[in-house]
Amino acid sequence: MKIYGKEIDKEIETYTVGDDFLVDKKLIQYDILASIAHAKMLEKTGLISSEESTKLVNILKKIKDLKINKSDEDVHTTIENHLVKKLGNIGKKIHTGRSRNDQVTVAIRLYTKDNLKQTIELVEKLIKTMKKFGEKNDCPIPGYTHMQKAMPSSIKMWINGYCAALSDCLTGLKNAFEITNQNPLGSGAGYGTNLKLDKKYTSKLLGFSKEQETTYVQISRGLIEAESVFALSHIMDVLGKLCSDLLLFTTSEFGYFSLPDSMVTGSSIMPQKKNYDVLELIRAKSKVVFGNLITLKSTAQNLPSGYNRDFQLLKKPLFDSFDITISTIKIMDLIIKNIDVKKEVILKNMTSELYATHKVNELVKKGVPFRDAYKKIKKEYK
Numbered sequence: 006m007k008i009y010g011k012e013i014d015k016e017i018e019t020y021t022v023g024d025d026f027l028v029d030k031k032l033i034q035y036d037i038l039a040s041i042a043h044a045k046m047l048e049k050t051g052l053i054s055s056e057e058s059t060k061l062v063n064i065l066k067k068i069k070d071l072k073i074n075k076s077d078e079d080v081h082t083t084i085e086n087h088l089v090k091k092l093g094n095i096g097k098k099i100h101t102g103r104s105r106n107d108q109v110t111v112a113i114r115l116y117t118k119d120n121l122k123q124t125i126e127l128v129e130k131l132i133k134t135m136k137k138f139g140e141k142n143d144c145p146i147p148g149y150t151h152m153q154k155a156m157p158s159s160i161k162m163w164i165n166g167y168c169a170a171l172s173d174c175l176t177g178l179k180n181a182f183e184i185t186n187q188n189p190l191g192s193g194a195g196y197g198t199n200l201k202l203d204k205k206y207t208s209k210l211l212g213f214s215k216e217q218e219t220t221y222v223q224i225s226r227g228l229i230e231a232e233s234v235f236a237l238s239h240i241m242d243v244l245g246k247l248c249s250d251l252l253l254f255t256t257s258e259f260g261y262f263s264l265p266d267s268m269v270t271g272s273s274i275m276p277q278k279k280n281y282d283v284l285e286l287i288r289a290k291s292k293v294v295f296g297n298l299i300t301l302k303s304t305a306q307n308l309p310s311g312y313n314r315d316f317q318l319l320k321k322p323l324f325d326s327f328d329i330t331i332s333t334i335k336i337m338d339l340i341i342k343n344i345d346v347k348k349e350v351i352l353k354n355m356t357s358e359l360y361a362t363h364k365v366n367e368l369v370k371k372g373v374p375f376r377d378a379y380k381k382i383k384k385e386y387k
Contacts, residue, residue: 018075021314026073028320029080033071035115036080039108040099041065042210043190047101050201057095064091081108102202104194106312110222111190113320115211117233120327121182127334128175128240132168134338139164142346145355146261157359160346163250170243177236184232188213192222195311226316227305230323234298237330238291244337245291248284251340255281260350265343283336290329297322358386 041062048058068087077083082105088096139161148158188208191197197219204216217225254261264281272278300322304315361382368378 022075022078023317024321025079025317026075026077028324029073029083031324032080032109032112032116032320033068033073033084035112035119036084036108037065037068038115039111039190039207039211040084042207043103044099045210046203046207047098049206050203052101052200053095053098057098060092060095061088061099064088064096079105079109080112081105102193102198102200103190104192106194107189107192107222110192110226111188111211113230113323114185114187114189114213117185117230117323117327118182118212120331121178121185121233121236124237124240124327124331124334125175125178125182127331127338128171128178131334131338131341132171134341135164135168135171138341138344139168142344142348144346144348144351146351147354147356147359154354154356154359156362157355160351167243167247171240174236174240174243177239181232181236183214184229186214187217187225187229188215189217189222192217192219195220195223220310223312223316224310226312227301227308227319230319231298231301231305234294234301234323234326237326238294238298240330241287241291241294241333244333245288247337248288251344252281252284252288255284259354260347261354262347263345264340265345268340268343283340287333287337290333294326294329297326361386 044053044058044061044065047053048055053061065084065088068084071080071083071087073080073083077086085096085099088099090096143159143161146158146160146163147154148156148163150156188204188211190207190211191202191204208214208216251262253259255263266279268283269279270282272280301319304318308315364382364385365375365378368381369375373381
């Protein structure tokens, strides 16, 4: 890579590029979409000819896969270099009125919108699977507080609590989508350009609901990504908690549930063991997504307005969080569909002390003051 006509120091290049040339593979299709919209907008505003726009768009549409070289730094330079190689001077015009700053931001926004849509669909599907599980397998089950038997519950009541939690997560995902759905194209390096650009046109082509305030684009870097990962972390928290229940209920001491042998692992030393590793890993990965949220928040925290190279480090935690959450939701759907409920074991554990509070309330219905009823029933369990 040359800067000011001189080759940049290789160690500096390696350090500053980091793993961007690998991470950016996820952005290729989105950078292409944004570049097509940008080329059409340049034609509409008279900054390039119709013939030039057509040639640019045709080449962009033919791109299937591109190798991003470390010397290119990122996907944006790789695509531009490809256009220049194919079209010469016409290819050089694709960067008119655009900076890599608004270019990367629009690609990330398009990626995020797509993945938020997919996550919403998967959560809705999982909720349906969980509700169906509750309906099919409903029977009484002990409810626990302080890890001790407390009051009667049911499988349907238990699983519906998690369904309600995931329903709230959908609200967070939709809010993140709304905040993400702003078009940053046209903001350039952060302060716009004196070229006549049609932001509304690129918003229409790319499906954005509005154009983002020019100086807000760089201020929002990290903040908007964190909105999505915050929503994802809530989903992972819910699924991690569900896994803790399942891990408890699948122990030999409880024996309420089990999974088929095809979904558990063995021990390298204990031949009798069946390990529910998948549940433990889901629980652990919920912490990874939370850690990614902290990374996003702390990386962008208190930076001055305008572009800062710190923003380069925002992509990986965002991408990883979507990869983890989407794969986890799919796996959880598979797990719920394959849980074997041991109703006989559960019913044997519906012991009398679970109904102590019910007895108190029966006395209350007859007019006995609650505290007196509480003391009376308590004597039965000494």
